[in-house]
Amino acid sequence: MENPISFHFNLAVDYINRGALGAASNLFYRTIMLDPNHYQSWVSLIFGLGIMKETGDQQILLARYAKRELPYVKELIGSALSAYKHNPKALMEWLRLYSERAEEKDREMLGHIIADIGQMMAKNAERIHAGNNPDKESSEPPSLDEIAEHKIYLDWIPEKKPEEIYDLIEPLLDLPQSVDMAIRMLTYFPGLRAEKMLRRICRSEETSNKSKTRALIALHWHGATGNAKLIKFGDSFVVNLQKPEPKLGHHLPDAYSALVDWVLLWWGKANGVIEGDQQLETSPSGKLELGKEQRQVIESQINPNIPAAAESIMRETYLHYYPRIAPIVNEIDEWGAALLNILSAFSQNWEEPWKFPLPELQGGSGLKREWLLKALLLKDASEPSGEPEEDSEEDEDLEEGSTEDSTEGSTDSK
Known part of the structure; x- marks a missing residue:
């Protein structure tokens, strides 16, 4: 019988291969819960967050990784350079800490990068001081220790039951100012109830066009199957969630x-x-x-x-x-x-x-x-969208057809 660690990790890799980054993130996190030293899950989760453009969460996971006695993985250096590019102080801390476990040939390279960052920070400090800009001097960015203590949505997994998470998120979907945050939360918690919420957003007359696309991306990242109905510009589109055209994600066409x-x-x-x-x-x-x-x-x-x-x-x-x-x-x-x-x-x-x-x-x-x-309008008014019934037969069929590959089981297993 396959042990739980291998089961969760292998299932996560399968989701990655299908483009289901949200479901994979959930499972990589669960693997880390089962074995905090399973560095492959740490690295995979960090890379996945980078693809999802979740820079803040990626910073937190990189900080936690560097502070633990986990193996040196050279490819993480590129992730750190990208994630911390607007916080050179934290980047230098991360590189110094990480270089302690690096191979000799890489340690010299990291030393040069650290020196370059130090020179850049010194020049910036001189420029700010010369410009008499006290506001910029006082706005100190967070340190690596502070970043590592920040919470990510995946930290809810050991703290809350799935239904508690959904109960927390669902009311936020009805508020224009919080709908995008709610969609982002749902991305990490696949399941039938989450899928229904996201499908409802895709065909909502009140929701902005951008939020509808974000909900569609979240469905794709859940590994949901079948088609999704998208209402925009007074027209109805049907999108194949397994092979969407155009492609869905945060990388530009x-x-x-x-x-x-x-x-x-x-x-x-x-x-x-x-x-x-x-x-x-x-x-x-x-x-x-x-x-x-x-x-x-x-x-x-x-x-x-x-x-x-x-x-x-x-x-x-x-x-x-x-x-x-x-x-x-x-x-x-x-x-x-x-x-x-x-x-x-x-x-x-x-x-x-x-x-x-x-x-x-x-x-x-x-x-x-x-x-x-x-x-670029802050509020893009939804155009007339026909008459999509919230619980139409077509949508019920789509949702039923998509549960076969749902990760509800993995989300509910605590």
Whole structure:
């Protein structure tokens, strides 16, 4: 008979292979509860949180991992560099602590990274002091010890029964200001009741378009099977939860990633960082993207707010309009001019405002700008959505068909 640790871990890996990141996270956490030294579950959970863009939770798990006597896994360094990039103090603490268990060849490399971070922190402190900005000096980021003590939603597993968790979450789904937080909570607790709640959000007339897409992603990450009905723009869409098209997740569609790369390339040309005749390259997989060397040169000099804001705008666009994905690549210059115009307006809130001449909004650029801006509205009113019955036969059939592979059993086992 398979022991519980192997059972939970192997089932989690199976869910990962199916793209069910929420169900897998639940099971990896349960494996850690059974064996706190099962480092494969720690590492898998940390990597999964990175894919899910749960940076805060990833920081907490990385801090807990570093503070325990767990094996050195080189790949975690990349996760830490990404997760703590806005908290260099915690990053340096993590690297110092983690380097103690590193192999000799990696210890030297980590020493160089720590030294570079120290120099960067010293320069930032000098700049803040020179600018007489006491507010920035007093806003001390949390230390690694403090981060490790923070709670994540998965910490509810040993503290609450599944029905108690669902009772806590369900009322939050009815409030516009808390629905996204509730969906995020549900992501980690798959089960039939959670699935019904998420399906109800997908076809709700009151819920925003972005929240509906987030609920759809949560269903996919639960490993739910069958189809889900999505009501948007006065139309009804049917999405295959096992093989959704377009893909569901927090990674941008290829066309949207290409537009972000176009912005980087435009900036590189405008600032003389790269030659003016260079274009986006076509990768072996057919994607239009920046070349590796181009990216490294540009990212070393560009204001990081620009690519971060561009990616954020395109993610909001994806969430609002899914499953409709604009064919951006065919008119990428017009889309790029539209996105640059929005970034220029955003930059008024940055320390380094926009100072580059913008391309003119020619052709369809103006309409494309309005299309992007609509996705950025804080309250995107739901369009008329037909008459989806909350407990229609079709939806009951979908829910019944999806329970076969539900992780309700693993969620309920305490």
